[in-house]
Amino acid sequence: MTNRSNYLACGALLALLAAPAPAQEMDMKHEMAASPVPAAAKDLRTVIVLTAAERAVVLQEMRDMLGGTQAVVAGLANDDMKAVASGARPQGMHVMHGVPASLRARLPMGFKQMGMAMHTDFDQIALDAESLGDPRHTLKQMDALLQKCVACHSTYRIDPAVK
Ligand code: HEC
Structure with a gap:
């Protein structure tokens, strides 16, 4: 007899002994426990453990x-290159200088490099929006920037330290 039919038999027996019959509920729990996690759902990202x-x-x-990112896109959509610059600038390199040294020390080199490249991109987008005022150029820069978001997100995740 399989596990499943064991369960069904067990449920049927319980149904005879006690009402209402829990047979169906038990069978559902059994199915859920037995279903394997699909391989595609495996999280292969590198874990960075930080305090909460x-x-x-x-x-x-x-x-x-x-x-x-949203502010830059809004500026582009409204043909407002000044808004592109003022949307991008607050996310520039100066953000990294505000990161506490203790936190910086815990971040892997690859993470810091991608972070730095992203902040540099924001600075460049702001500068070029002002000096060139070319939306198409900004869009290309946004593509390169968003590729960095995507690359880092598929490489790392952050878990809170368990105390
Ligand atoms: C240097 C690596 C890195 C870069 C570059 C990066 N991210 Fe992230 N981001 C992360 C990690 C790691 C997490 C946490 C993911 C997790 O733990 O599942 C995260 C989480 C987020 C979240 C979720 C925040 C929350 O409150 O949970 C947002 C939104 C986000 N990133 C937006 C962006 C955008 C937009 C960009 C690009 C402009 C970007 N990120 C670039 C590493 C990065």
């Missing part, structure tokens, strides 16, 4: 990056 407070700092910075 450090993780919050990084994630806040990330949300700021998304806000900067």
